[in-house]
Amino acid sequence: xxxxxxxxPYECDALTAHRRTPDxxxxxxxxxxxxEVLRACRRHSTPVVxxxxxxxxxxxxxxxxxxxxxVLARLNRILEVDPLRRLARVEPGVTNLEISHAAAPHGLYYxxxxxxxxxxxxxxxxxxxxxxxxxxxxxxxVHNLLAVRVATIEGEWLALGSSAGEAPGLPLLALVTxxxxxxxxxxxxxVRLKPVPERVELLMAAFDDVGHCAEAVGRVIAAGxxxxxxEMMDAPALRAAEAFARCGYPQDAAALLLCELDGLANDxxxxxxxxxxxxxxxxxxxxxxxxxxxxxxxxxxxxKSAFPAVGRLAPDxxxxxxxxxxxxxxxxxxxxxxxxxxxxxxxxxxxxxxxGNLHPLILFDAGRAGDTESAERLGAEILELCVAAGGTxxxxxxxxxxxxxxxxxQFGAGEIETFHALKRVFDPCGLLNPGKAVPTLARxxxxxxxxxxxxxxxxxxxxxx
Amino acid sequence: xxRDCTDELAARVRVxxxxxxxxxxxxxxxxxxxxxxxxxxxLEVGQHRGILRHDPAELxxxxxxxxxxxxxxxxxxxxxxxxxxxxxHFGAHAxxxxxVACGLAGPARAWSGPLRDYVLGVRLLTGDGRVLRxxxxxxxxxxxxxxxxxxxGAFGVLGVLLDVSIKLLPLPQDERTLTLELDEHxxxxxxxxxxxxxLPLTAGAWVNGRLYLRFEGSTAxxxxxQRRVGGEPLGAAGVLWSSLREQTHAxxxxxxxxWRCTLPPLAPALPVAGASLIEWSGQQRWYRTPGYDxxxxxxxxxxxxxxxxxxxxxxxxxxxxxxPLLRLHQGLKRVFDPAGVLNPxxxxxxx
Numbered sequence: 001x002x003x004x005x006x007x008x009p010y011e012c013d014a015l016t017a018h019r020r021t022p023d024x025x026x027x028x029x030x031x032x033x034x035x036e037v038l039r040a041c042r043r044h045s046t047p048v049v050x051x052x053x054x055x056x057x058x059x060x061x062x063x064x065x066x067x068x069x070x071v072l073a074r075l076n077r078i079l080e081v082d083p084l085r086r087l088a089r090v091e092p093g094v095t096n097l098e099i100s101h102a103a104a105p106h107g108l109y110y111x112x113x114x115x116x117x118x119x120x121x122x123x124x125x126x127x128x129x130x131x132x133x134x135x136x137x138x139x140x141x142v143h144n145l146l147a148v149r150v151a152t153i154e155g156e157w158l159a160l161g162s163s164a165g166e167a168p169g170l171p172l173l174a175l176v177t178x179x180x181x182x183x184x185x186x187x188x189x190x191v192r193l194k195p196v197p198e199r200v201e202l203l204m205a206a207f208d209d210v211g212h213c214a215e216a217v218g219r220v221i222a223a224g225x226x227x228x229x230x231e232m233m234d235a236p237a238l239r240a241a242e243a244f245a246r247c248g249y250p251q252d253a254a255a256l257l258l259c260e261l262d263g264l265a266n267d268x269x270x271x272x273x274x275x276x277x278x279x280x281x282x283x284x285x286x287x288x289x290x291x292x293x294x295x296x297x298x299x300x301x302x303x304k305s306a307f308p309a310v311g312r313l314a315p316d317x318x319x320x321x322x323x324x325x326x327x328x329x330x331x332x333x334x335x336x337x338x339x340x341x342x343x344x345x346x347x348x349x350x351x352x353x354x355x356g357n358l359h360p361l362i363l364f365d366a367g368r369a370g371d372t373e374s375a376e377r378l379g380a381e382i383l384e385l386c387v388a389a390g391g392t393x394x395x396x397x398x399x400x401x402x403x404x405x406x407x408x409x410q411f412g413a414g415e416i417e418t419f420h421a422l423k424r425v426f427d428p429c430g431l432l433n434p435g436k437a438v439p440t441l442a443r444x445x446x447x448x449x450x451x452x453x454x455x456x457x458x459x460x461x462x463x464x465x
Numbered sequence: 466x467x468r469d470c471t472d473e474l475a476a477r478v479r480v481x482x483x484x485x486x487x488x489x490x491x492x493x494x495x496x497x498x499x500x501x502x503x504x505x506x507x508l509e510v511g512q513h514r515g516i517l518r519h520d521p522a523e524l525x526x527x528x529x530x531x532x533x534x535x536x537x538x539x540x541x542x543x544x545x546x547x548x549x550x551x552x553x554h555f556g557a558h559a560x561x562x563x564x565v566a567c568g569l570a571g572p573a574r575a576w577s578g579p580l581r582d583y584v585l586g587v588r589l590l591t592g593d594g595r596v597l598r599x600x601x602x603x604x605x606x607x608x609x610x611x612x613x614x615x616x617x618g619a620f621g622v623l624g625v626l627l628d629v630s631i632k633l634l635p636l637p638q639d640e641r642t643l644t645l646e647l648d649e650h651x652x653x654x655x656x657x658x659x660x661x662x663x664l665p666l667t668a669g670a671w672v673n674g675r676l677y678l679r680f681e682g683s684t685a686x687x688x689x690x691q692r693r694v695g696g697e698p699l700g701a702a703g704v705l706w707s708s709l710r711e712q713t714h715a716x717x718x719x720x721x722x723x724w725r726c727t728l729p730p731l732a733p734a735l736p737v738a739g740a741s742l743i744e745w746s747g748q749q750r751w752y753r754t755p756g757y758d759x760x761x762x763x764x765x766x767x768x769x770x771x772x773x774x775x776x777x778x779x780x781x782x783x784x785x786x787x788x789p790l791l792r793l794h795q796g797l798k799r800v801f802d803p804a805g806v807l808n809p810x811x812x813x814x815x816x
Contacts, residue, residue, distance in 0.1 A: 129607045156789040164727045164768035168784040174614035178607045198663045218522035224635035266685040323603040355604035395605035425796030
């Protein structure tokens with residue numbers, strides 16, 4: 001497709017603040033066609049950006065100037081579900097949830113569950129190493145992959161991993177996972193399926209102090225329990241979620257913790273008793289156990305719709321994605337509250353607390369002069385807090401174009417140069433998703449000039465303009 | 466005892482890089498048998514040791530690469546935690562760095578996942594003496610390419626590991642091993658069937674006509690498991706699992722070539738004379754045999770073979786790589802070790 005009207009729907013992914021109508025959109029239906037597109041792009045030195053369902057939150061699928069947008073949504077066949085070997089082999093355009101649906105008749109499911117799982121594709125999940133609310137126990141995408149087939153921009157096929165679970169040589173499957181379409185285009189994915197747990201229980205705890213809630217998170221884990229999910233919301237987030245989803249969250253709480261336990265009935269019961277004791281010791285003001293599956297799903301619905309719910313509080317919002325060591329949770333929350341006051345913008349916080357992954361949602365109005373810039377600066381400051389606490393600027397959403405600046409805080413010139421060199425091994429001409437995921441050193445010099453820490457400039461050896 | 470040798474190691478590597486002197490990286494020198502021989506000066510990493518951080522509530526440990534595995538495991542056990550991949554030591558002096566570089570996992574592998582799943586971050590020394598840091602100490606981290614996991618099983622050809630951060634898991638309340646008399650085919654079927662169900666199976670092995678199954682969980686659950694699975698409980702089962710993990714079991718005695726075949730769970734027995742030993746849920750199978758093209762046989766069965774111990778002269782230990790893959794391996798080697806001085810030839814002649 002080349003007409004602007006046909007191409008317009010592909011102008012952005014879920015990071016809608018950045019848009020660019022693609023020059024050409026290609027919708028291949030087979031892996032062989034994907035390879036033909038890549039070979040043609042290589043021949044004509046044309047950049048190419050791969051895209052799944054466009055649900056990415058960091059602008060990774062933003063079209064690039066003079067480039068081809070390679071949409072993989074029509075490669076959507078489930079090639080094989082093998083209950084005996086507990087695996088599914090699928091094309092990249094199959095959605096995350098479709099895999100679990102296909103596996104369900106066998107009592108199996110695909111564990112990673114990003115909140116966009118109804119729409120997001122497994123190819124995109126591989127590109128971003130997507131997480132979800134059950135990562136602490138059941139892992140990220142990288143932990144649930146057996147093999148991928150990759151078309152390189154040099155026109156070669158790579159088979160990485162194997163249905164045996166391992167492959168000889170360097171662990172390139174892990175390297176390609178989360179590489180944001182910079183190293184190759186995945187045309188087939190083999191995932192590991194897990195048995196559906198025998199028993200699942202969801203416990204909701206309310207706290208009148210955010211710090212107590214944060215403390216409880218660490219104490220549950222220190223007690224030797226690995227919950228399937230451990231999710232936290234602060235007051236603005238839980239009130240917005242309740243108003244949106246009517247899910248039964250206590251409106252007067254300062255923080256809410258959802259703790260899901262899964263496994264065999266006996267184990268879950270034992271863990272449930274232990275978790276309840278810990279939460280009471282930590283000052284939970286109320287504890288509620290979902291009485292049946294309908295209530296469990298309703299209690300989750302608030303958390304799972306927290307982004308759109310918070311989205312209703314203001315015309316626009318940015319969703320941040322830092323990860324920190326759990327022990328820093330209370331301190332980082334205080335820091336975020338202080339920044340929120342300083343910038344005069346409201347922040348609602350939802351966290352995958354079990355794995356320290358924060359999603360502060362910054363509310364702003366793009367129609368008001370200067371608001372977008374303020375919100376972006378506030379977001380960058382929050383990520384600085386995460387880096388300073390020993391964390392990372394992105395836990396599961398990817399760098400894309402959104403976090404190129406903050407990457408400069410997390411990594412030094414040596415690491416960034418290594419990332420670029422590593423990309424050149426796979427893509428010597430720099431045609432795959434150029435300009436994404438890894439900042440140039442020049443950009444880092446500019447970013448450093450914007451923010452000088454204690455008189456110490458990052459990248460001091462680079463010229464500044 | 467604990468010491469930070471980063472500067473000395475970096476200086477050594479820089480000199481070696483400048484003079485193109487190959488280095489053989491050695492931690493506790495327990496896994497020299499695995500992989501190709503390296504002709505070079507020895508770079509001792511064992512002095513660079515010490516646990517740097519372990520906060521039990523974070524489920525993360527960071528230690529210097531030369532830290533002995535026994536020290537780490539003892540320290541974790543005090544806090545009711547463990548390395549989830551149950552690594553083999555193959556000797557008293559095994560280090561964390563050597564364990565990560567070899568990427569080996571023990572009996573729990575089929576259920577807990579491979580070692581690389583638990584690598585969260587590394588600090589490493591490149592072949593031109595630069596100290597770089599990738600990943601971190603948090604569970605979720607997608608900033609930059611996953612170079613930390615790339616080091617798991619890289620046999621030191623891309624860098625000298627300095628510090629490693631590993632995800633931990635709590636110890637189970639209890640464990641129980643059950644044993645059943647089954648032939649090879651029936652044992653593979655049983656392992657696959659149990660792996661599909663929700664029972665907390667955490668190790669499996671079939672040797673000498675007996676299937677051994679280890680379950681972990683609450684004591685109540687384990688009683689329930691026994692009623693559902695049947696079989697005889699095995700006393701002092703730790704001895705069995707340790708003998709399999711460390712290859713001190715009688716099956717591993719003798720000097721015949723030892724092949725490790727990594728196969729899809731239900732792959733039929735390979736057409737090879739002599740007894741096999743099956744581990745995990747059927748994915749890891751050992752054969753003691755000369756005279757077969759095991760690389761070809763394993764490849765045909767959908768997996769791959771490794772010549773683990775006692776390689777006859779002239780045989781490569783690792784399965785050959787397809788040409789495009791080998792070119793990528795060589796490209797990555799040049800990124801991290803431009804002078805080609807780190808463990809050259811340890812994995813493949815070309816690396």
